[in-house]
Amino acid sequence: xxxxxxxxxxxxxxxxxxxxxxxxxxxxxxxxxxxxxxxxxxxxxxxxxxxxxxxxxxxxxxxxxxxxxxxxxxxxxxxxxxxxxxxxxxxxxxxxxxxxxxxxxxxxxxxxxxxxxxxxxxxxxxxxxxxxxxxxxxxxxxxxxxxxxxxxxxxxxxxxxxxxxxxxxxxxxxxxxxxxxxxxxxxxxxxxxxxxxxxxxxxxxxxxxxxxxxxxxxxxxxxxxxxxxxxxxxxxxxxxxxxxxxxxxxxxxxxxxxxxxxxxxxxxxxxxxxxxxxxxxxxxxxxxxxxxxxxxxxxxxxxxxxxxxxxxxxx
Numbered sequence: 001x002x003x004x005x006x007x008x009x010x011x012x013x014x015x016x017x018x019x020x021x022x023x024x025x026x027x028x029x030x031x032x033x034x035x036x037x038x039x040x041x042x043x044x045x046x047x048x049x050x051x052x053x054x055x056x057x058x059x060x061x062x063x064x065x066x067x068x069x070x071x072x073x074x075x076x077x078x079x080x081x082x083x084x085x086x087x088x089x090x091x092x093x094x095x096x097x098x099x100x101x102x103x104x105x106x107x108x109x110x111x112x113x114x115x116x117x118x119x120x121x122x123x124x125x126x127x128x129x130x131x132x133x134x135x136x137x138x139x140x141x142x143x144x145x146x147x148x149x150x151x152x153x154x155x156x157x158x159x160x161x162x163x164x165x166x167x168x169x170x171x172x173x174x175x176x177x178x179x180x181x182x183x184x185x186x187x188x189x190x191x192x193x194x195x196x197x198x199x200x201x202x203x204x205x206x207x208x209x210x211x212x213x214x215x216x217x218x219x220x221x222x223x224x225x226x227x228x229x230x231x232x233x234x235x236x237x238x239x240x241x242x243x244x245x246x247x248x249x250x251x252x253x254x255x256x257x258x259x260x261x262x263x264x265x266x267x268x269x270x271x272x273x274x275x276x277x278x279x280x281x282x283x284x285x286x287x288x289x290x291x292x293x294x295x296x297x298x299x300x301x302x303x304x305x306x307x308x309x310x311x312x313x314x315x
Contacts (some may be wrong), residue, residue: 004054008300009046011059011075013068014277017092017293018058024297034071042067044074051083056300061095062276067101069095069114073121080122088125088303089118090296092275097132100139115139127299129275129292130177130221130250142199145299145309147274149250149292150177154184156271156290157217157248164242166190166214170232178219188214190235192232212240222251223272223283226258226265233265244268247268249274252289254282262287 008025009032010018022029031047047296057079059072072089081089099110111132118126119141126140129147137144157165165187169178175191181191190209216236229247236245245267252272260272263284271288272278278289298312 002054002086004052006300006304007046007048007050007053007055007084009055009057009075011044011057011068011071013062013064013071014058014060014092014274015210016277017060017274017291020291020293021058021090021297024294025300032075034075042071042074044071044078046078046082049082050079052085054086054088054304055079056088056304057089058090058296060091060276061093063253065095073117076118076121076123080204086124087122088127088300090127090300091121091295092129092273092292093253094126094128094131094136098143100133110138112139127296127303129273132221145303147295147299147309148177148180150181150184152273152290152292152295153219153248153271154181157185157246162215162217164214166209166211166216166241168192168209168211168216168218168232168236170228172218174220177221181217185217187217190216190236190282192235196304207235207239211236213242215242215244215246217246217248219227220247220249222253223247223249223258223262223270224253225255225266226261230261230265233267238241246271246284248272252278252282254278258282259284 007030008022008027009030012034018029033045033047037045080165091250094108096114125143127145130149131146137146165185167178167187168190169175170192172193179189190211218232233257246269247267248271250273251287259282259302267286269286269288273290273292299309
């Protein structure tokens with residue numbers, strides 16, 4: 001167990017999640033003074049001493065992703081210059097994760113750039129959830145805990161006692177994670193093979209697997225504009241799937257026009273986590289938001305007590 005005090009802070013990206021984590025940990029959420037100068041520059045100062053403390057900072061990537069990141073860098077620099085012992089970033093949704101490789105000439109690997117900036121700003125450890133690709137952990141020069149949500153969602157759906165389940169990956173890239181989720185539920189697996197002619201546009205090609213008469217759960221890492229999952233629903237209905245189709249995804253990015261698309265798609269339920277805050281204007285009938293605060297609180301507790309975190313999110 002660490003001999004250093006635990007200090008929990010929050011940026012402005014997701015204060016509700018930070019407050020809930022604090023309640024689960026039974027600690028006070030420390031004050032962080034954040035303001036803007038007239039020119040828009042960000043100012044941040046811890047409201048209490050952090051000298052010799054282990055700092056845990058909650059800051060996720062939202063629709064204001066660039067502001068969120070700059071605010072994170074400024075807070076990290078403030079902690080580093082205030083002699084914090086260790087600085088742990090709790091970032092459930094890691095921004096720019098999809099820019100993880102050079103897919104065509106002259107493209108940046110922005111996920112690596114963001115990792116470098118977080119490191120330079122002063123972080124010693126990152127806790128995140130469902131990176132776009134596992135190998136992104138190698139972009140960091142310090143430890144990363146990439147939490148998987150397979151067990152998290154499996155526990156939720158097991159309570160529904162659904163029959164004849166098929167877990168569906170909306171693209172070939174997510175098939176590995178979908179298979180693990182299917183195994184956790186004792187379900188079958190189907191894969192939708194598609195091409196993507198340009199960013200945020202998908203073209204459906206082929207459904208691999210039997211879905212006729214089965215209850216389908218589309219499983220993905222994130223919902224951005226919703227185009228892929230809406231195409232998936234059309235394919236499943238064409239394949240004779242049960243009318244009750246569920247969607248489960250960790251990160252509810254919900255870029256326009258995602259909310260309208262999801263409303264019209266006719267899902268029985270859309271299940272997401274609060275890794276990103278979902279504002280009321282983006283709520284709709286059938287949306288279920290599961291809180292990851294208890295999970296993150298357990299991770300923080302185990303990290304601070306020098307215990308394994310693997311058992312918390314893996315069955």
